[in-house]
Amino acid sequence: MHSPVLPFGATENELVAFSWLTCSVKASGRGASSKMSFFLMVFLFFPSGLQGEPYLGTAYGIMISYWHAVVNFAMYLLMVAAIVQRKSYRNVGLYWTGSFTMALVVFLLGNVIGKYSSEIRPAFLFNLPYLIIPIWAAKRLFDQPRTCPLPTADQVAEEQNKNLLQRPMDLGLVGFLLLAVIYTLFRGLVVLDCPANSCFDYIYLQEPYLRDPVAYPKIQMLVYLFYALPYFCISIYALLVPGCTWMGDWALVFAGAIGQAQFSHVAASIHHRTPFPYRIPERDWWFVVLCNMAYAVGPQILAYRCLYKPAFFCSSVSQSKEKKNQ
Numbered sequence: 001m002h003s004p005v006l007p008f009g010a011t012e013n014e015l016v017a018f019s020w021l022t023c024s025v026k027a028s029g030r031g032a033s034s035k036m037s038f039f040l041m042v043f044l045f046f047p048s049g050l051q052g053e054p055y056l057g058t059a060y061g062i063m064i065s066y067w068h069a070v071v072n073f074a075m076y077l078l079m080v081a082a083i084v085q086r087k088s089y090r091n092v093g094l095y096w097t098g099s100f101t102m103a104l105v106v107f108l109l110g111n112v113i114g115k116y117s118s119e120i121r122p123a124f125l126f127n128l129p130y131l132i133i134p135i136w137a138a139k140r141l142f143d144q145p146r147t148c149p150l151p152t153a154d155q156v157a158e159e160q161n162k163n164l165l166q167r168p169m170d171l172g173l174v175g176f177l178l179l180a181v182i183y184t185l186f187r188g189l190v191v192l193d194c195p196a197n198s199c200f201d202y203i204y205l206q207e208p209y210l211r212d213p214v215a216y217p218k219i220q221m222l223v224y225l226f227y228a229l230p231y232f233c234i235s236i237y238a239l240l241v242p243g244c245t246w247m248g249d250w251a252l253v254f255a256g257a258i259g260q261a262q263f264s265h266v267a268a269s270i271h272h273r274t275p276f277p278y279r280i281p282e283r284d285w286w287f288v289v290l291c292n293m294a295y296a297v298g299p300q301i302l303a304y305r306c307l308y309k310p311a312f313f314c315s316s317v318s319q320s321k322e323k324k325n326q
Contacts, residue, residue, distance in 0.1 A: 053123050055107075055116040059271035060216040063264040064103045071260070072099060088147040091252055091307065093137060098256030101134040106219050106261065114215030138253075148248060151311040159311035160242035169305055170239045170312070176298040177232045177239075183295060184232065188225030191218045205281065207288050209269035212278040220265055228258060235302065238313065247313045248306040255303035262296030 055061050075096045082089040108127055111120060151159070164171050190199045191210050203210050210217045231254050238244035266289060269280050280288050306313060 053121065054119055055111050055114075055214070057273070058116075058214050058216075059268035059273035060110070060214060060264055061107070062271065062273065063267045064107055064260075066267075067099070067103065067260055067263055072096060075099075088144070090141055090144045090147055093141045094249060094252040095256035095303075097134050097138045097141065098253035098258075099260040100130075100137075100256075102223070102257035102261050103264065104130055104134070106216055106223060106264075109219045110214060110216035113219070115213040142249065146248070148307055148310045151314060156311045156314045156316060159309075160316065164240065167312070169309075173298070173302055173305065174236055174239050176294075177236050177302075180295060180298060181229060181232045181236075183291065184224045184229045187221045188229070191221040206284045207269070207280060209265075209274065209278045209280065212274065216268070217265060220261055223261075228254065242312050243315055244313050245315055248303075248310055251299070251303040251306040255299040258299045259296055262292055266292045266296075 056065065075092050078092050079089040079096075082092070104127070108131075111117065111124065159167075164174065186199070186202075187207075187210070189196070190203050190207075193199075210221065212218075231250065235247070235251070238247040268274060269278075270285075270289075
């Protein structure tokens with residue numbers, strides 16, 4: 001009897017093994033955070049003595065370890081449960097793909113160009129094969145049939161005939177996306193050393209974590225600038241022009257990516273491992289944190305809207321064709 005196929009084409013045993021790795025990353029994060037276990041510290045730094053992967057002990061390294069061990073591990077369990085119950089795991093898999101890819105890209109690039117670039121050891125190479133996993137997973141998942149509810153032709157026509165003012169949720173999402181475009185562009189210019197006074201004030205007085213020499217926040221803002229910004233723009237287009245069938249899938253991928261990125265970014269910016277000069281100043285703490293939280297929550301709402309009310313994004317189907325098929 002063959003094992004069921006998993007999101008990235010593995011068997012059940014391989015998924016269990018990969019989930020165990022996630023648990024070990026959680027243990028690494030806990031060990032780096034509390035230093036309560038010598039065994040965990042040896043596991044963390046074993047490849048090259050006590051300096052194997054020192055970047056895992058940074059605030060950002062600890063936060064992505066927690067994310068992998070809690071959120072990604074929960075998604076592995078959900079996918080296993082779906083397989084056992086012979087249900088689709090496509091939506092969870094797409095969310096995981098975005099989450100895993102974002103964490104890996106920012107973490108690896110930050111290690112290469114940041115504060116610890118001169119301390120990269122052979123153990124770093126063990127991270128590179130994981131670049132293949134989300135690509136493989138995405139291909140397999142996009143090839144699977146969608147599982148969202150299929151509206152009737154009447155429902156599709158009714159929804160697509162409404163203008164934006166008649167769709168209050170979409171109107172609010174367009175407003176969020178416009179603000180997100182401005183915020184993304186602004187922070188991208190900030191990390192690119194824009195000489196404008198507003199950029200200077202923001203990076204020194206409101207979010208100095210963007211200057212942290214570990215380089216993870218800078219890489220994160222550049223990833224947003226080159227990938228999230230175009231996504232926000234095409235999302236606005238998809239909310240204005242009916243029939244963008246691709247919107248639901250990409251909304252899930254980017255919801256996972258931005259959710260992971262914002263959790264790690266915000267948590268690291270207030271973590272005690274981050275040097276005090278780079279933490280969010282107390283005066284602007286609520287403003288910066290709330291802006292970042294809104295930036296994370298908006299894509300989750302957009303993904304929910306695309307998943308559970310997909311009529312506007314469906315291809316137009318004539319009523320006569322539907323009646324003929326019936």
